Amino acid sequence: MLDKxxxxxxxxxxxxxxxxxxxxxxxxxxxDYNPIYYDxxxxxxxxxxxxxxxxxxPASFHSAADLRELLGVGIKSLLHAEQxxxxxxxxxxxxxxxxxxxxxxxFERPGIAGKMDIAVIEDEGRDEExxxxxxxxxxxxxxASKETP
Amino acid sequence: xxxxxxxxxxxxxxxxxxxxxxPAYYAGASGDFNxxxxxxxxxxLAGFNGIILQGLCTLGWAVEAVSLFVGDPGRIRRVRVRFSxxxxxxxTVTFKGRVTALASDRLTAEVSATNQRGEPVLKGAVxxxxxG
Numbered sequence: 001m002l003d004k005x006x007x008x009x010x011x012x013x014x015x016x017x018x019x020x021x022x023x024x025x026x027x028x029x030x031x032d033y034n035p036i037y038y039d040x041x042x043x044x045x046x047x048x049x050x051x052x053x054x055x056x057x058p059a060s061f062h063s064a065a066d067l068r069e070l071l072g073v074g075i076k077s078l079l080h081a082e083q084x085x086x087x088x089x090x091x092x093x094x095x096x097x098x099x100x101x102x103x104x105x106x107f108e109r110p111g112i113a114g115k116m117d118i119a120v121i122e123d124e125g126r127d128e129e130x131x132x133x134x135x136x137x138x139x140x141x142x143x144a145s146k147e148t149p
Numbered sequence: 150x151x152x153x154x155x156x157x158x159x160x161x162x163x164x165x166x167x168x169x170x171x172p173a174y175y176a177g178a179s180g181d182f183n184x185x186x187x188x189x190x191x192x193x194l195a196g197f198n199g200i201i202l203q204g205l206c207t208l209g210w211a212v213e214a215v216s217l218f219v220g221d222p223g224r225i226r227r228v229r230v231r232f233s234x235x236x237x238x239x240x241t242v243t244f245k246g247r248v249t250a251l252a253s254d255r256l257t258a259e260v261s262a263t264n265q266r267g268e269p270v271l272k273g274a275v276x277x278x279x280x281g
Contacts, residue, residue, distance in 0.1 A: 022178075029178035030209040031165065034222060048223055055216070055225040056209040060179045077195055078183060080204035082231045090223040 002106040002117045002142065003072050010102035011065035013126070018095040023053045026060055053091040058099075058125060058136050065101035067140075071119055074145035081118070082139035088132050097125045097133055104137065117142045153220070155256055155280065159248040163214035167202050169238040175206040201235035207242065207270060208232075211260045214244040215276040219256060226255070230274035234264075241265045246276075256280045 027037035035042040036052045043051045068075055091097070105120040123136040172186040181203050184191040189199035208230050216222035236242055242262050250257040256278045262271040 026178045029171075029174040030206060030213065031171075032209070032213050034213075034216070036222060046221060046223070052223045054209060055212045055222055055228065056205055059181065059203075059205040059209075062180065077185065077191075079185075079195070080232060083204065083208055083228070084230070085228040087226050090225075 001108060001115075002119060002144070004106060006071050006103045006106055006119075008103065009070045009072075011063050011070065011100055013098035013100040014063045016061045016097045016099055016125075018053060018057075018091060018093055018097065020051055020093045022060065023051055023057065023093055026057055027054050030054060030056075048090065049092060051093040053093070053095075055085065055087065055090075057091055058085065058123065058134055061097065061099045061123070061125065063099040063101040063123060065121075067119075067121070070101070070103050070121075071106070071142065071144075073142070076143040076145040078143075079141040080138060081141050082137075084135075084137040086135045088134065091125075091133060095133070096128050098128075099123055099125045111141075117144060155219075155248055155251060157248050157251055159218075161214060161218040161246045161258075163210065163217060163244040163246070165210045165213075165242050165244070167206075167236050167238055167240045167242065171206065171238065172200050172202050175203050179203065179205065181205070197235065198237060201237055202240075204232045204235070207236050207262070208274070210242065211244055211262060211271055211274050212276060214246050214260055215258050215278060218246060218258070219278045219280065224278040224280065225276065226279050227277040228274070229276075230271055233269040233272050236264065236270055240270075242270055244271075249275075251280075254279060254281045 104122040125133040192200045246260040260274040
């Protein structure tokens with residue numbers, strides 16, 4: 001059973017600078033060769049100020065969050081069960097996005113091999129003016145280890 | 150982008166193959182080096198045959214399916230997904246989408262995905278895109 005006191009625990013915002021090279025590498029990793037991710041002129045002709053990042057690009061963002069610290073347990077394994085994203089706008093090359101992470105919920109769910117520990121982790125990305133850019137919410141099946149973090 | 154009309158019930162399909170190095174590429178690009186995606190031994194300890202693909206890569210493909218259908222990934226506004234089963238190296242994943250709701254400015258699609266054995270990988274993922 002994960003500690004309910006972890007709910008609400010958060011990491012301070014961490015700056016992520018969105019680079020063209022990172023967008024290209026991320027799009028290539030998915031195998032998505034849409035020119036909007038690679039070609040500045042194409043992106044502008046599509047009505048955007050510059051190269052656009054794939055919608056799931058926030059997967060590559062860093063935050064200061066250490067899940068072991070946020071949840072207060074050692075982690076043996078993590079399984080990704082659910083994911084949500086909400087976008088206020090697309091993410092562009094050159095964006096400076098501050099990402100913070102918080103524990104939205106922890107609970108138990110019945111599983112095939114007994115009760116499973118579930119953690120819901122929320123990331124929030126804001127621009128330099130403080131405007132919300134995206135929210136991401138992942139639901140993880142956590143197998144805690146005996147060692148303390 | 151050329152404007153086009155959409156209708157509830159419109160369908161689309163997208164196919165992606167997870168080659169054996171895909172989890173490593175995705176780890177490098179995303180920073181998700183969870184050993185379950187890199188180390189076959191860790192994958193086996195977790196009850197799989199070896200390594201598994203990052204769920205977010207599978208999701209990236211589902212979102213790509215909708216982006217191709219609406220014609221522009223910059224229009225994606227909302228994504229909700231539950232992973233049924235991981236994608237494994239050498240799997241071929243078929244994404245099937247269907248428009249379930251339309252508003253003047255918003256299209257909602259439901260996407261499901263199965264592997265080559267017909268097993269569900271994603272079920273009832275919801276993706277919303279700005280239109281108009």
